[in-house]
Amino acid sequence: MHDHSDHSHMSDIEARVRALETVLTEKGYIDPAAVDAIIQTYETEIGPRNGAHVVAKAWSDPDYRAWLEEDATAAIHSLGYVSRQGEHMQAVFNGPGQHHLVVCTLCSCYPWSVLGLPPVWYKSPPFRSRAVIDPRGVLADFGLVLPEGTAVTVHDSTAEMRYLVVPERPEGTEGWSEEALAGLVNRDSMIGTALADEPAEHAQEGAR
Amino acid sequence: MNGGADLGGMMGFGPVVPEVDEPKFHAEWEARVMGMVIALGAAGQWNLDQSRFARESLPPAEYMASPYYAIWLKAVTKLLLARGMVTEVELTEGRAMTEPVPVKRTLSAADVPGALAKGGPVDRPAETQPRFTAGGKVHTINIHPDGHTRLPRYARDKTGVIERIHGHHVYPDTNARGEGEHPCWLYKVSFAARDLWGERAHPSDRVTLDLWEPYLRPAE
Numbered sequence: 001m002h003d004h005s006d007h008s009h010m011s012d013i014e015a016r017v018r019a020l021e022t023v024l025t026e027k028g029y030i031d032p033a034a035v036d037a038i039i040q041t042y043e044t045e046i047g048p049r050n051g052a053h054v055v056a057k058a059w060s061d062p063d064y065r066a067w068l069e070e071d072a073t074a075a076i077h078s079l080g081y082v083s084r085q086g087e088h089m090q091a092v093f094n095g096p097g098q099h100h101l102v103v104c105t106l107c108s109c110y111p112w113s114v115l116g117l118p119p120v121w122y123k124s125p126p127f128r129s130r131a132v133i134d135p136r137g138v139l140a141d142f143g144l145v146l147p148e149g150t151a152v153t154v155h156d157s158t159a160e161m162r163y164l165v166v167p168e169r170p171e172g173t174e175g176w177s178e179e180a181l182a183g184l185v186n187r188d189s190m191i192g193t194a195l196a197d198e199p200a201e202h203a204q205e206g207a208r
Numbered sequence: 209m210n211g212g213a214d215l216g217g218m219m220g221f222g223p224v225v226p227e228v229d230e231p232k233f234h235a236e237w238e239a240r241v242m243g244m245v246i247a248l249g250a251a252g253q254w255n256l257d258q259s260r261f262a263r264e265s266l267p268p269a270e271y272m273a274s275p276y277y278a279i280w281l282k283a284v285t286k287l288l289l290a291r292g293m294v295t296e297v298e299l300t301e302g303r304a305m306t307e308p309v310p311v312k313r314t315l316s317a318a319d320v321p322g323a324l325a326k327g328g329p330v331d332r333p334a335e336t337q338p339r340f341t342a343g344g345k346v347h348t349i350n351i352h353p354d355g356h357t358r359l360p361r362y363a364r365d366k367t368g369v370i371e372r373i374h375g376h377h378v379y380p381d382t383n384a385r386g387e388g389e390h391p392c393w394l395y396k397v398s399f400a401a402r403d404l405w406g407e408r409a410h411p412s413d414r415v416t417l418d419l420w421e422p423y424l425r426p427a428e
Contacts, residue, residue: 016299017240017241017281018240019301019302020244022302023304024294026303026304027304029248029251029308030247030315033316033317034243034314034320036243038324039233041320042242043233083325083327084324087329088330106213106214106216107263107264119227123276124224125218126221126222129215129218130219132216132415133219133362136410136413141226151410151412152412153398154401156360156415156416159374159419160330161396188226
């Protein structure tokens with residue numbers, strides 16, 4: 001981002017975006033305050049903590065897990081996570097011998113309501129091209145090597161269904177509160193490019 | 209269309225490189241583009257599928273080399289020009305020079321929470337029964353349309369199994385052409401990775417796609 005050529009490229013696009021926003025505002029198509037409010041929502045309110053709450057509840061409450069399996073849209077909406085790119089949800093559950101990975105090969109479909117905005121790598125050609133043909137190679141890029149006997153299912157989000165991976169609950173977390181469990185659920189574990197954190201990394205939180 | 213966006217199975221892009229502590233936006237303009245694109249949805253001048261088609265119909269080399277929010281910027285500019293909402297000269301000059309076209313609504317800041325909560329559900333009431341049932345075998349059609357489709361190249365003319373019936377959803381292929389929503393049944397279809405990719409795939413791996421009924425035929 002700091003070399004000169006890239007900087008001038010950015011300046012050019014910045015100027016174009018500024019001109020566009022001015023024209024759209026002057027013509028009354030947008031209100032810049034609404035644009036500010038949208039940005040602020042995704043910068044401060046909607047992010048992977050939402051999804052971590054869903055996962056931790058599914059780990060703690062068998063009835064909730066069953067509901068999430070049957071009707072993820074309703075189960076997630078019941079926790080108040082009702083927003084765009086979460087209108088139609090399905091949860092997929094990792095377990096012994098089964099790992100799930102989510103991709104959108106055609107664009108950038110991602111469950112914004114529970115994970116926030118997607119990271120750049122999720123929207124970029126290396127991930128989108130390879131996740132379906134070489135999922136184990138992609139996982140290796142993230143440092144995740146699965147046991148040979150574990151099957152991988154890749155979910156290509158070709159429609160308006162949005163996918164949330166429920167990672168396996170780490171061992172050694174018996175008796176943990178839902179809140180402490182949520183602290184183990186990193187974003188990538190809900191896409192399928194990582195596992196949930198090990199409790200050793202969060203020993204103090206678990207002991208609370 | 210067989211455009212630059214249909215990336216599944218392509219090679220040569222190199223490894224996935226996650227960024228440590230990635231910021232929500234890498235520059236202020238990215239945030240403005242994201243916010244403007246969402247805000248413009250309220251104007252009602254295009255639908256979701258027309259917006260997607262505007263992105264995927266960028267020339268492939270340009271699509272693949274553009275940062276994602278630059279793709280959004282180029283596509284939304286194309287739509288604004290096509291609808292006569294802005295002119296090239298206005299964008300160059302950075303000021304309004306023509307009368308605005310009438311739009312459905314201008315999103316206000318106060319309306320943002322409600323609009324985001326409402327989202328854009330695409331399920332529609334059904335008057336028909338789904339043709340396929342869970343567990344049934346299906347074969348995808350072999351199409352290469354110039355227009356929008358959500359059946360990726362790698363999953364055309366392949367045999368899979370219905371895993372779930374998602375519901376009755378807007379059909380993107382007609383919606384993108386402005387020919388109406390024509391809702392139809394949407395299924396989760398599971399394919400053996402080897403049926404898509406041959407011997408290179410792991411024998412126990414699978415790939416699932418969400419596919420509309422017109423993409424599917426019964427298979428033996």
